[in-house]
Amino acid sequence: MTGPAAAYAAGFLQDSLGLASGSLRPGDVPGDLVDELSSVMRGSPPGDSTTPSLEARVTRFLKELERSAVDEKGFFVRKARWPGAAPMAVCLTHDVDNIERPPEHILKVKDRFSPSDFSKAQRGLISLYDNIDLIREREAAEGFRSSFYLMSKEYPLEKVRASAQRLRAKGWEVGLHGDFGTHDSEEEMAKAVKRLSEGIGVRPRGLREHYLRFDFGKSWRVMEDAGFDYDTTVGTNDRLGFKLGLAAPFHPPDEEWRPLNLLELPLSLMDTTLWGYLKRTEEEGMRDVKESMRMVEEVEGLFTLLWHQEAVRMKGGRLYWKVLRGLARRKGLFVGSGEQVARWWRARGVPLRPAEGGGVVTFGGSPPKGLTLVLKTRDGTEPRVTSGAVIRRRGEVLVSPSGRSFKLQVPGAR
Numbered sequence: 001m002t003g004p005a006a007a008y009a010a011g012f013l014q015d016s017l018g019l020a021s022g023s024l025r026p027g028d029v030p031g032d033l034v035d036e037l038s039s040v041m042r043g044s045p046p047g048d049s050t051t052p053s054l055e056a057r058v059t060r061f062l063k064e065l066e067r068s069a070v071d072e073k074g075f076f077v078r079k080a081r082w083p084g085a086a087p088m089a090v091c092l093t094h095d096v097d098n099i100e101r102p103p104e105h106i107l108k109v110k111d112r113f114s115p116s117d118f119s120k121a122q123r124g125l126i127s128l129y130d131n132i133d134l135i136r137e138r139e140a141a142e143g144f145r146s147s148f149y150l151m152s153k154e155y156p157l158e159k160v161r162a163s164a165q166r167l168r169a170k171g172w173e174v175g176l177h178g179d180f181g182t183h184d185s186e187e188e189m190a191k192a193v194k195r196l197s198e199g200i201g202v203r204p205r206g207l208r209e210h211y212l213r214f215d216f217g218k219s220w221r222v223m224e225d226a227g228f229d230y231d232t233t234v235g236t237n238d239r240l241g242f243k244l245g246l247a248a249p250f251h252p253p254d255e256e257w258r259p260l261n262l263l264e265l266p267l268s269l270m271d272t273t274l275w276g277y278l279k280r281t282e283e284e285g286m287r288d289v290k291e292s293m294r295m296v297e298e299v300e301g302l303f304t305l306l307w308h309q310e311a312v313r314m315k316g317g318r319l320y321w322k323v324l325r326g327l328a329r330r331k332g333l334f335v336g337s338g339e340q341v342a343r344w345w346r347a348r349g350v351p352l353r354p355a356e357g358g359g360v361v362t363f364g365g366s367p368p369k370g371l372t373l374v375l376k377t378r379d380g381t382e383p384r385v386t387s388g389a390v391i392r393r394r395g396e397v398l399v400s401p402s403g404r405s406f407k408l409q410v411p412g413a414r
């Protein structure tokens with residue numbers, strides 16, 4: 001297949017799979033893959049949105065590429081998706097819809113809270129709905145950072161300014177939770193960015209729209225023009241699943257199929273889907289979180305979790321602490337804020353270049369710390385590596401470059 005959509009698909013796959021520059025031509029991408037990728041980018045649902053089905057199709061394509069390259073050239077090499085070839089990445093995010101509720105509302109819903117939290121709140125010792133600092137401290141204890149998306153006019157910004165500045169000072173991200181009307185209007189978006197920047201003294205670089213409002217014909221363009229680094233709105237709210245069938249960062253296409261500078265971090269799961277829409281028990285909800293993560297890990301993907309900050313003292317919402325502990329126990333995952341994930345993904349984009357002489361690859365720039373190559377060779381031929389190390393892990397040959405002068409050579413390969 002050729003044409004602009006096929007060229008977009010080839011670029012998408014080269015970036016997504018960490019392929020050597022120029023190794024995939026538009027004509028090499030199977031027609032069904034171009035069709036599905038281009039239709040989901042324009043807003044059609046994927047064949048199966050209960051699983052990361054399109055990501056799994058992309059993974060199968062990777063296996064085909066690998067097989068034919070090993071047959072024809074004697075080797076195949078790609079950049080692993082995550083630092084140290086982590087099996088998956090987890091992006092922790094919190095929308096800040098509310099920071100307080102009227103006393104009569106709190107009395108009505110008091111059973112949602114533990115008796116001790118309720119009584120402390122009655123005595124003015126804690127806030128039940130403003131948990132920004134609490135979440136930051138508990139995440140810090142596990143060694144994680146996250147993103148908080150603040151609305152620009154739903155609550156007085158002076159009430160969150162001090163927390164937001166502490167977040168920034170300690171390496172957490174403060175982004176924009178887009179107010180109503182921002183997802184399809186450049187003017188409204190510009191106003192919201194200005195209000196938030198002035199209100200808390202931080203210019204937002206990451207974004208999630210309130211209620212996951214998204215218009216495939218407009219939103220990415222509005223976000224790009226407002227200068228955002230990434231968006232993480234595209235997900236489902238009334239059911240579990242993967243709206244695009246995708247589970248990795250990507251550059252969305254513009255109207256003519258050119259990739260935008262903006263990155264999309266597809267949303268994988270939202271806490272309120274479990275309790276608000278699906279009425280899960282805590283036990284069922286925890287199972288859903290684990291199952292969704294397992295599906296993402298199967299495709300070496302990104303699991304983007306949205307957990308509303310107002311919910312962490314409530315039934316259901318309090319499971320967040322359990323999720324954090326589970327992630328910390330699983331050593332070797334890449335866990336971070338949207339800002340950290342997006343920064344990694346851009347740094348990983350350093351070109352991997354086939355060099356003259358065959359069987360040789362180098363980098364067209366400095367590889368970021370943690371960047372790892374996954375290598376397959378015919379009959380397990382040993383590579384020669386300059387400025388780097390070879391690591392064997394669970395039957396895989398990984399190569400860890402240590403600088404600009406890195407060179408990988410596979411003897412006898414073409």
Ligand SMILES: [Zn+2]
Pocket residue numbers: 095096097177209210211
């Ligand atoms: Zn919201």
